[in-house]
Amino acid sequence: xxxxxxxxxxxxxxxxxxxxxxxxxxxxxxxxxxxxxxxxxxxxxxxxxxxxxxxxxxxxxxxxxxxxxxxxxxxxxxxxxxxxxxxxxxxxxxxxxxxxxxxxxxxxxxxxxxxxxxxxxxx
Numbered sequence: 001x002x003x004x005x006x007x008x009x010x011x012x013x014x015x016x017x018x019x020x021x022x023x024x025x026x027x028x029x030x031x032x033x034x035x036x037x038x039x040x041x042x043x044x045x046x047x048x049x050x051x052x053x054x055x056x057x058x059x060x061x062x063x064x065x066x067x068x069x070x071x072x073x074x075x076x077x078x079x080x081x082x083x084x085x086x087x088x089x090x091x092x093x094x095x096x097x098x099x100x101x102x103x104x105x106x107x108x109x110x111x112x113x114x115x116x117x118x119x120x121x122x123x
Contacts, residue, residue, distance in 0.1 A: 002026045002112040004096050009117030012086055013042070016121075020081040022096030022114055030054075030074040033103045035110055036081045038092035038119075048094070049081060050103035057102050062092075091121045 008020040022034070033052055039045040049070035050059045056069050069082040079096060094117050097110035104110070 002032075003112035004098060004112055006094065006114040006117040008043075009094060009119045011120045011122065014086060014088055014121055014123050017082070017084045018086065018119060020083065020094055020096075020117060020119075022052055022079045022081075024077045024079070024098065029098075031079040032098040033105065034052040034058075034070075034072060034079040035097045035099070035105075036070060036079075036094060037097060037107055037110075038094045039116075040082055041113050043058070043092075045075050045107050047105040047107065050105070052103055057103065059105070061105075071086045085100060086119075086121045088121050091119060093118050 005023045012018050015115045035050040036048040037045050038048050048061050048064055051070045056073045067085045067109050074078040095114055097113045099110045
């Protein structure tokens, strides 16, 4: 079984930055693809970014491309999401998730999830 714990959320002004972290345990972290998703109130959970097992491949939602960067440190069993130029529409609860195999934008194929961290962006 795997366990994921997100941190780094908070309140930031529009245009500001935050760095989210997701610490993994209980599973061979380096053998899994990782994804960041977000969910705003009243909306469906949406894909934000994904990273391959090695970290060589990354995928982003169009809405965050050029502003967000996903990375991972397999030695620390941690995946990061650097968020720059934040907009009010980025405000949501952010979740990390893990799956075997390759990156996928579909949240339903991820089998372990963190509890989420709240990101609030003031305009």
